[in-house]
Amino acid sequence: MKKNIVLVENQLFYYGYNIIKKLREHGYFVTLVTRDLNLYVEPFRNNQVQNLFEANIIIKVETNSFDELKEALLKVNKEWPIECVVTFSDYYLDITSKVCEYLHLKTNSFSSIENTKNKFKQFELVKKSGVIVPETHVFNIDNTLNYDFLDDVENYPCIVKPECDNGSHFVRKINNKKELKKYIEMVSNIYKNERNQKVSRNYLMQEFIDGIEYSAEVFVENGNIHILGYTSKELYSNSIFAEKVFSFPCEELRDFSDYILENIDKIVQGLNLKYGCLHIEFKIRDNDFILIEVNPRLGGRYISRMIKETLGFDCFFETILLVIKGKDYQFPKLKPCKEGAAYNALFPPIDEKKVSELKLDNKSEIFLMHSPKSNSISDNSDAVGYIYSRQESAKDALIKVKKIECAVKEGGGDL
Structure with missing residues (x-):
């Protein structure tokens, strides 16, 4: 009988669509579990969405409910015994881990996922391991509506963001008391996230660390830590805290590799994360590694x-192989990195006619997800599409995506 791989929800970008087809091609039986398939089909103009329908079984169940998800999988297990249950979605890491523990399947422990998803607990744990983190305070939004505490805030600019449950939404750089009050008013009525999950009313106020933000793309297997490479990021602007441009692999951190690995080892041990992909955001200040946050999943959007395409390492497929094979899993030899890649998030306003008229080389593409809802920009969720390019180096790819963006905004022909 074929091994049954259960995917709880799925990541929307590129290989997240293709993983179902790839698993089928390798002889696996695939079960896709989702609360609403329209989450993937309706908003996105991408023919890769059709790969979701390659699953042997598609089950619609309330994936926000542990009991409903558990019962659905117990029923599936009777006919098609489950080999593993995985998710690549931020929103379902904890509930998937809890279900795996119930079904006695391989997983990072539910407690380790909970502690990592909660950014304040995460910081407290890694600090004990000797990792430097920004000065951070937690406050409850329901206790701030009289705004008395605003007079006690002295250190601007600062970063304010949800403690957990909201992905990359509502992360803001706050420059003064007026902006902080406006932010509190904005989030005071937010009780659920975009996946209809109840969210914490706690928020973090964090020291702003200047400089370039990087992320380490990490794969942990059987106690071994593999740094796949580093991603360099650029923000939309100094005032709008939205991640705009990413390039991989970042070579400028080569001299820090041993020091970064030392810190990542402390993070992995401190959070008790034993397997799978990690996306670890950090900055280097005065030659010190400063942790920004840890995400117990692979990097989002086009990072995978x-x-x-640069290393030949399929984060989705290798994670599943690791879960299936356990101690027998062997980390593959990475191909020499002879190219670099970059992507550029497109924010409104966008002239779709200009996009359709562009003629790109065969290593570049534009992916429009949906039409702009408005021309305002506040965070990552306002992106309406992405420019992607693979060139001889990450630097060349970075230049290319920025050049294409100029053509999108101003009009242009061959690129």
Whole structure:
């Protein structure tokens, strides 16, 4: 009987669509579990969405409910015994881990996922391991509506963001008391996230660390830590805290590799994360590693694609193989990195006619997800599409995506 791989929800970008087809091609039986398939089909103009329908079984169940998800999988297990249950979605890491523990399947422990998803607990744990983190305070939004505490805030600019449950939404750089009050008013009525999950009312106020933000793309297997590479990021602007441009692999950190690995080892041990992909955001200040946050999953958007096309490492497929094979899993030899990749998030306003008229080389593409809802920009969720390019180096790819963006905004022909 074929091994049954259960995917709880799925990541929307590129190889997240393709993993179902790839698993089928390798002889696996695939079960896709989702609360609403329209989450993937309706908003996105991408023919790769059709790969979701390659699953042997598609089950619609309330994936926000542990009991409903558990019962659905117990029923599936009777007919098609489950080999593993995985998710690549931020929103379902904890509930998937809890279900795996119930079904006695391989997983990072539910407690380790909970502690990592909660950014304040995460910081407290890694500090004990000797990792430097920004000065951080937690406050409850329901206790701040009289705004008395605003007079006690002295250190601007600062970063304010949800403690957990909201992905990359509502992360803001706050420059003064007026902006902080406006932010509190904005989030005071937010009780659920975009996946209809109840969210914490706690928020973090964090020291702003200046400089370039990087992320380490990490794969942990059987106690071994593999740094696949580093991604360099650029923000939309100094005032709008939205991640705009990413390039991989970042070579400028080569001299820090041993020091970064030392810190990542402390993070992995401190959070008790034993397997799978990690996306670890950090900055280097005065030659010190400063942790920004840890995400117990692979990097979002096109990061997995950049890794696959430059190193030949499929984060989705290798994670599943690791879960299936356990101690028998062997980390593959990475191909020499002879190319670099970059992607550029497109924010409104966008002239779709200009996009359709562009003629790109065969290593570049534009992916429009949906039409702009408005021309305002506040965070990552306002992106309406992405420019992607693979060139001889990450630097060349970075230049290319920025050049294409100029053509999108101003009009242009061959690129």
